[in-house]
Amino acid sequence: MSDLSQLSITTLKGVGAALAEKLKKVGIETLQDMLFHLPLRYQDRTRIVPIAALRPGQDAVIEGSVAVTDVSMGRRRSLVVRLQDSTGSIVLRFFHFSTAQKNGFAKGTKVRCYGEVRPGASGLEIYHPEYRTEQQDTGPLEQTLTAIYPLTEGLTQQRMRLLASQTLEHLTPRNLPDWMPSALAEKYHLGPLNEAIRYLHQPPQDANLAELAEGQHWAQKRLAFEELLTHQLSLQRLREQMREQLAPQLAPSTYLVNQFLENLGFSPTNAQKRVGAEIAWDLAQSLPMLRLVQGDVGAGKTVVAAIAALQALEAGYQVALMAPTEILAEQHFINFSKWLAPLNIEVAWLAGKLKGKARAAALEQIANGTPMVVGTHALFQAEVQFKNLALAIIDEQHRFGVQQRLALRQKGVEGRLSPHQLIMTATPIPRTLAMSAYADLDTSVLDELPPGRTPVNTVVLADSKRPDIIERVRLACAEGRQAYWVCTLIEESEELTCQAAQTTFEELQLALVGLSVGLIHGRMKPAEKAQVMESFKAGELQLLVATTVIEVGVDVPNASLMVIENPERLGLAQLHQLRGRVGRGSAASHCVLLYHPPLSHIGRERLAIMRETNDGFIIAERDLELRGPGEMLGTRQTGLLQFKVADLMRDAALLPNVREAAIELMRSYPDHASPLLDRWLRYGQEYGQV
The missing domain is CATH 3.40.50.300 (P-loop containing nucleotide triphosphate hydrolases)
Known part of the structure; x- marks a missing residue:
């Protein structure tokens, strides 16, 4: 049988062109995609709960007979049906109803319904439950937990469950290859892929709902590990490709940096000296530097950036500094103009709002080799040509994203030498996020505030x-x-x-x-x-x-x-x-x-x-817990970290093993990397194969 990654979703019964188009919106084009489109949560419809055992907030199936039906004319007109079993009674409340629906709840009618229990004016209630009466045939109870899938307009839960069920009938170990090498699966205690997929679409009656809700089930861990591993592989591949390029070798500065520090009026902190030395060493290599400098508010990142810039400028090359907003870019322009004027170094300015003659003049300056260029991400645009760009300094990296980092390659010396990249952020990045989102970067931390700063x-x-x-x-x-x-x-x-x-x-x-x-x-x-x-x-x-x-x-x-x-x-x-x-x-x-x-x-x-x-790193950890990684990193811009199964906070404990496994897989099983990237990152392949 064909590999499920090669079988179109239209091979399933009832999937025509219109439905296929809707499924494509949620990333489902093949049977493999359907299997990896996993439920968000589950409902237990496998057993009937006695009414007396119900608790507020619980989702449950109940069965009983109608005791009384009435139309309440309170603040909002509603149909009220009191349902009772041998243990107690509960109110079913409908705000939108027809006469026929009301008549269907005649006294004594047997009803099975499902919904969320909530406290009401006279005891427990369920608003708008899903229900069937004896006339409609209540049928047998569900045999597995009921999956709730991510949807888009025009798709229903019922349709998704049917498609998942049909796809599972096609599933065998042969047509969904397990690309996790058995040696790694054994080492990290990872169960079989097929069993994990089958379990997560249709958990058995005795499945632990709380464990599934918390993402702690072995099947979820198995898939989260593979997804995080794939993400690491894409970043490692990106890093390797960057490392295959050559960058200008910039000799350490002997004159400009000393002049700059003399004019500065204060001494750099030990942290600034340490990070400055790490950067200076990187810039002297023929491999492109990829370094992230993190520092809390006021730790002096701009001074570190200026010292790095002067090393490139003294070697006779251009430097570009980019910031995400015009006000921040302007601030950098003012600072660098002030610092570099005594050193007779010209600074050019380019932002999106620069129009007409002023823009043409700025583009000409940059193309002719003005040494220092400051601007917004307008500097990424194709029409901006540098003469000999050797260093790009990117401020507030999380607002830029991987694609723009890659675009810089084309801006290097004669399109042949890749510029070094120094990335700065004043938003301290929690370790869990740095390990996952910035695995392609070396990291330096400015962990010391200049003297005189008060909490x-x-x-x-x-x-x-x-x-x-x-x-x-x-x-x-x-x-x-x-x-x-x-x-x-x-x-x-x-x-x-x-x-x-x-x-x-x-x-x-x-x-x-x-x-x-x-x-x-x-x-x-x-x-x-x-x-x-x-x-x-x-x-x-x-x-x-x-x-x-x-x-x-x-x-x-x-x-x-x-x-x-x-x-x-x-x-x-x-x-x-x-x-x-x-x-x-x-x-x-x-x-x-x-x-x-x-x-x-x-x-x-x-x-x-x-x-x-006042500690930015503690604040960043808590921000990540409260908001999630997508929002912290500006997922909309980066396209990163839109995980299907993994959750960076919940699965943080997996990350050290994931990183280790990614290195081992690339070293010993390199042919497994591309199939994994295709499976998990088909829409993000620019990160893995740039």
Whole structure:
């Protein structure tokens, strides 16, 4: 029989062109795809639960006879059916119903139904249960747990279960090859692939529902291990391919770095020196550097990046620095222009909004070899030609993604030498995520803050305390300090957020007469933003009302108070970034999280974590637990980590073995890698075979 990866889904009974098109939307084109489209969760419809044994929140099958049927005219008109068995009774409630449906529940009618039990006004209730009456033939109970699959529009659970059941009839060990070498399966105690697949589509009656819900069953572990292994293989292959290329060998700087450090006005920390030495060694090799530098807010990553840039510049090559937002790119442009001007090094600027003659002039500068180029990811565009790019510095990597990293290859010297890549992030990446998402990178950590940085004291208050906080801002400014007042995103709308910032700015101007208040938001022109920030830095403004555009890269040591309105709208990493704007001087600094009650459970947890710790790595671990890897890494941009079975937090314990197994598989069973990549990453092959 043919390999199931070669058999189209249309070989199944009832699958025509229209249904095949819908299935394609959820990644199902072959019978193998159907087998790896696994249930999200399960329902137990294998046994009838006595009504007296039901508990709120439970999904259950019950059977009984109708005691009474009525139409309730409460806040919402509803059909109320009281069902009873020998142990007790329960209400079935329908908000959408017909007369025929009501008549079907005549007194004494036997009914079997399934649904979620919830507390009601007069005892337990089930809203809109699935049900069958004796007239419709209740039929035998299910023999296995009922799978609930991921769907798209036009697909039903019933249809998916039928397709899975049909596909399982085709399944044999011969037509779904197990690409996990038996030696590795034995070493890591992994059961047979076919049995795991069969079990997860149709778990038996006695399956442990709690174990399955928590992803702890051996069958789930078996598939999670294989999926994580495949992900590692794709990144290792990517790394190997990058390593097969040549990069310019850059001799360590002897002149420019010393000049830069003399002009800097302070000594680098030991951590900066250590990471700087790691980078300098990498740049001197003929293999392209792929290094991720992590550091908490204010750890001095930009200085490390400048030292790396000077090594390439002294060797006579170009350097590109890219940032994900225009305000951050502008901040880098200002810093590098200031640092490199005394060294007579020209800095070019390119962003998406640069148009017409200004854009043409910038492109010409870059093509003619302007040494230092700063911009947004507009620098990735095909029309941008470098003369001899040797080093690309990418800030906030998680917003770029693998594809753009790869695109850099074409930008190297004569398209022949690949540029070295230095990737920086101020969002500390939890170890579990770094092991999985960045397996193709070497990692350096700046684990030391420059002297003089003070921990920020964080308080969490309801917005009813707003007048008290305004008074606190007045006192801080009267003592010669400066403050930020941050307005957060209103349902993802930049325009509305800018309007909210404008309104807050006007309110605070009225409330704080005598104080000099400024405003900055994303809709302002770059020159306006730069002017406002300059005034704030110079101390001409005492209070700055801002949207989250001030999240990264802005350094005002005299600012010691930050108020963040509606912090519950932001993720932990972003809150931590914002808080890092204060505490940059020697004065005691404070951050007030002004939330709008009531808070959700996750909202409460987030704010409690912010109050408890200033450690970015602890915050990142908790953020990963609360939000998941896709959101933390910006999955939409990277295409990474959209796992079918694996869960990085839940399966973190598997990762060390997975990494070991990936190395062993590539070394001893290299011909197993491509079939695994095809099976799990068919839509992400650009990561595995670039």
